[in-house]
Amino acid sequence: MKIGFIGDLTGDNAAIVIPPRNGAQLAIDEYNAKNPKTKIELVPLDSKADPSTAANLAKTAVTEHKVVGIIGPAFSGESQQVQPILEEAKIPSISPSATRTALADAGASYWHRVVANDDVQGPAAAEFVARAVAPKKAFVIDDKSAYGQGLAQAVQKALEGKAEVQTDSFEATATDFSSTVNKAAAFNPDFIFFGGYYAQGGPLIKQLRDKGVKARFMSGDGALHTQLIEGAGAEQAEGTLLSCPCKIAYAWAEQDENAKKFTETFKSKFSGQLPEIYATEGYDAASGFIKAIEAGNTTPEKINEFLKTVDFAGLGKQVKFTEKGEVADTNVYIYQVKGGSIVSVGNSKDASLS
Structure with missing residues (x-):
């Protein structure tokens, strides 16, 4: 078969x-x-x-x-x-x-x-951020893809009322993020969320850091890959947060x-x-x-x-599975780039940053 x-x-x-x-x-x-x-x-x-x-x-x-x-x-x-x-x-x-x-x-x-789904991951990630990071100004970016927009909008919605929020987006094929980076620099946020994939997430981090934007950077499951670190550079990616309604086996092996x-x-x-x-x-x-x-x-x-x-x-x-085909388990997990590797921080409900 x-x-x-x-x-x-x-x-x-x-x-x-x-x-x-x-x-x-x-x-x-x-x-x-x-x-x-x-x-x-x-x-x-x-x-x-x-x-x-x-x-x-x-x-x-x-x-x-x-x-x-x-x-x-x-x-x-x-x-x-x-x-x-x-x-x-x-x-x-x-x-x-x-x-x-x-x-x-x-x-x-x-x-x-x-x-x-994104309506589970977005709020869970935002609630973790509101509790563990407590940003005052959040800049939310998406790559205009079905995935990126959905996740970014869910995070934006969950952060509104808890932080001042501005947004921007770029095409999923973009390689030059200068317009978005300039807007972020002008807004001067202490937190940035990116809805998109690692192929753009890594270079985006690098261009933000090169511009002097020091805000805590976070993305979702589409960027949760070691190639995000390669694209940004280990030093620039250090501290990056990533959310996922999944357990990455090697990060949980211990x-x-x-x-x-x-x-x-x-x-x-x-x-x-x-x-x-x-x-x-x-x-x-x-x-x-x-x-x-x-x-x-x-x-x-x-x-x-x-x-x-x-x-x-x-x-x-x-x-x-539910009647709609959704998986019934709705746990979301937080990961962080530390020392050039992706490590588990824990369940979004109680995870904390050292």
């Missing part, structure tokens, strides 16, 4: 899509190694983060590959285009990483995700035995690569499909019906 994986595997932000693809592959390989009656093949489909390409790949997955399920799409913009295609074809999907809130409001009964074991297994299988963001979500999404197939469900419709009933301890969270 074939399960597709749709996401950006070669584009600018592929580094946050390859980990969930590998996590899914690891789960499937472990399952197949048991020599089950029904084996599973993962079919990777590279969208390059282009929504129209993702839509075409979804059609190909259904008509040519005859998949019984899809892991992904990875990003929110892609998911918006793909969701109605899979709904019409009655193919269940589980996204490991698409967080735009509106995805759950389309009335799709074959759609699921194992990561909490506190969680399962995270430690997964990190070691992942590195062993994938040539020393760290299980970066969404690797656990990719593993958990695949595990949902695996449990459905293990239970004897061999058609997309029956797999989808089974997914409505799943309730198991995943690597990063308890995997259980």
Whole structure:
């Protein structure tokens, strides 16, 4: 039986899509190694983060590959285009990483995700900031993407009334952020939030620091990758905060035995690569499909019906879906760049900064 994986595997932000693809592959390989009656093949489909390409790949997955399920799409913009295609074809999907809130409001009964949405992450991040950072002036930036705008707007809304807030945005393809940087410098905030991905987040931090903007910088899950540090420079990125409704296995390895074991297994299988963001979500999404197939469900419709009933301890969270396909677990975690590495600060509800 074939399960597709749709996401950006070669584009600018592929580094946050390859980990969930590998996590899914690891789960499937472990399952197949048991020599089950029904084996599973993962079919990777590279969208390059282009929504129209993702839509075409979804059609190909259904008509040519005859998949019984899809892991992904990875990003929110892609998911918006793909969701109605899979709904019409009655193919269940589980996204490991698409967080735009509106995805759950389309009335799709074959759609699921194992990561909490922006309306969960945004307020949780903002409440943490209000408590632990207590900014007086906040500058909120987004990259005009479906994901970036959704998260930035959620943070902006949650911060209003707690701090003076100004906003700005730039195109998702921009490389020169001088206009935004100049506006930030003129506003002189003590806190900056960026809704977007690491490929722009790193250079943005660098350009802000080069301009003399010293405000505490924070971003969400799209920027939670070691390449953010590479793009900014370790010194400039130091202290950067990152939020995610997920547990990054290597950042939790010292506190969680399962995270430690997964990190070691992942590195062993994938040539020393760290299980970066969404690797656990990719593993958990695949595990949902695996449990459905293990239970004897061999058609997309029956797999989808089974997914409505799943309730198991995943690597990063308890995997259980609401009627809208949302994951029931709404914990959000805070991470920080320290000494050139990403470390866990803890649950947003009680995390504090040293």
